[in-house]
Every structure is written in structure tokens, then in C-alpha cells.
Amino acid sequence: MVRKFWEFFLVTVFVLVFMGGTLAWAFQEVKFAVISDPHVSYPAANTKDSVKMEDSSVDLFKEAIERVNAIPDLDFVILAGDLTKDAEPWNVDLLREMVEEIRVPAYAVLGNHEVSPIPVKDKEPALATMIGSSKYNVVFALQGYGFQGSQSYWSAEPVPGVLLIGLDTTSVGTWGGKVSRAQLAWLEKQLFANQDKLTIVVGHHLLVPFREEEKKADWKNFYLDNADEVIALFEKYPQVSFYLSGHRHVSTVPVEKNGIWYVENASTLTYPMSYTVYTLTPKELSYEVVRLEATPEIWEVAKKTMLEDPWWKPSENATPEATQAYYEASEFVKYSMPVRFQK
Ligand SMILES: [Fe+2]
Ligand SMILES: [Fe+2]
Secondary structure: OOHHHHHHHHHHHHHHHHHHHHHHHOOEEEEEEEEEEOOOOOOOOOEEEEOEEEEHHHHHHHHEEEEHOOOOOEEEEEEEOOOOOOOOOHHHHHHHHHHHHOOOOEOOOOHHOOOOOOOOOOOOHHHHOOOOOOOOHHHHOOOOOEOOOOOOOEEEEEOOOOOOOOOOOOOHHHOOOOOOOOHHHHHHHHHHHHOEEEEEEEEOOOOOOOOHHHHHHHHHHHEOOOHHHHHHHHHOOOOOEEEEEEOOOOOOEEEEEOOEEEEEEEEEEOOOOOOEEEEOOOOHHHHHHHHEOOHHHHHHHHHHHHHHHHHHHHOOOHHHHHHHEEEOHHHHHHHEEEEOOOO
């Protein structure tokens, strides 16, 4: 009886030690930053400092790069789309030069502003004379920053045990988005083949509304047309734990749905101009939204234009004070979310 007990005890200890070692996620602590929606643009006839601080976009993106470069233990940087004003060739060139200044590996996804808009006659005459370009020019300009070859979506393992997937959520001719059939098939293959890696998916467009007000009809194009299909695929694979997006420009309350956390990342050129620093452990992902310093003049214009623009109001009758409180709420400046599948 005593011998049986000891046999059972030793086998149990062996299983716990051995299996515990092999089942744990293969990383300890990972730090990364997300810079989103820099909308990099040389000041031009059709740019202005407004809710999008376009004339200041280069200075703001440059400061964000300098600030994340100063984080000592940073592992990588994610650029969450809308990298240029409208994929103008000169702005794509500038973007590449600026991204090369990031001192750690960086991974970029396309935003709707990497798809040149179709000029709207009479509405935006300056656009009619602008040279547009294919989104694949951005894909080729950013080779090595996630993109490998002509595919506009990618996967990478920036840290052993962490899988990063970059989706192309753009849809030509609209600022809304979708994930193509071919891309969904590719995504499923990636998730099937990498079930031992904690997976963070990045896409420019949002998959879920973050607050009740965010369901406004005008804001429909913030969300993917086929969000349900993408979410269903994520939910099928327990290693998928976080989806990080841009596009909305402001940070807001993360949403949890069936164990997966959906997080919106702030823009560098819309009030309150920020980037986000994340820390991932095998148990949780936590983040802090950090405001840029910029200049008092830039802050003043960014705030004034945001509060005066009716489109950005969370509700039709929101006062400037209520709009400001909506975007500045302290509850989502620091946040912590558990990893969905605990090993
Ligand atoms: Fe944007
Ligand atoms: Fe966008």
C-alpha cells in the first residue's frame, strides 16, 4: 500500500514537472509599443491641422518613434495602419525613411489610407489633381516590416512563442473594411499550424463596438463588414487571445468577447495624441496609453478641432465638455487583460 502510494506520488510529481514545463507558453515577459494612424504627410495644398493634425503629422510620428526608441527593454513595435495621408508616393517614401529609424523590429498593417481615395468631384477638388497609388506600393515599400513579398497580410514570431498576425482589412473604394475569402483561408491555416503560440492579431479596422455610443450609424465604416466570420475563426483557436486595431483614432474601453480581448489603439495625430505601450506575460496583457509632448500650439489646435467637429461627438447633443470627457476618460489609460487560454 505504502509502495503504491509512493509510486503514485512520484509519477504525479514527474507529470506535473515535465508537463508543466512543456505546456507553459514559451516566453516570460514581452514589451511592445503600438503606434497607430500617423497619417504621415508632407504639408501640402490639401492638408491641414484639424481633427487629423496632418500638417504636424511628421513631427508627431517622429516624436512617437523617438519615445518608443527610448524604452530600454522594448522587443518590437506595431504600426496599426493609416500610415500615410492617402498613399501618395512622396509620403510613402517619407514613411519608409521614418520607419527605418525604429531601433527594434517593426510590423505594419495596411489602413484604409494606404488605399488611395477616388476623388470626389467638387467635394475635394485638391484630390482630383493628386497622383494616387496602389496599396501594393506600400506593401513593397515596407518589405521586412511584416510584409514578405507581394502578400498584403503576414504572420511573424517576433519573440519565441508569440505569433503576430497582420491582417489586411482594407477594401478598395471605401474607408470601411473586409477580410477577403483568400485571406480567411490563409488565416485558418496559420492558426491551425501555430496552436502552441500565444497569438495576437493586428488589423486596422475594428471588429466590435467598444461602447454603446460607438454603434452610431455614421461610424459603421469603423467596423469590418465580415467581422463575424473573423471572430468565429479566432474563437475556434484557443491560442488567439488579443485583437489590436487602429482606425478609430482614440483609445477606448477594451471589450472581451468569449475570452478574446479587442483593443483599440490611439492615433498620434488626433486629440489626445498618443501611442500605447504593452507588457505581455504568460498570464496577462497590460498596457498604458502615453500622450505625446508635441507643442502647446499643436495641443491647442488638436483639442479645439476635435471638440468643435460634430462628427466626433459621441452623441448628437453631447457638449464639448462631454465629448472631451468621453475621449479622456481615465478608465482605459491603463488596463490589464487575462490571457484567454492559461497553460
Ligand atoms: Fe486613421
Ligand atoms: Fe483608418
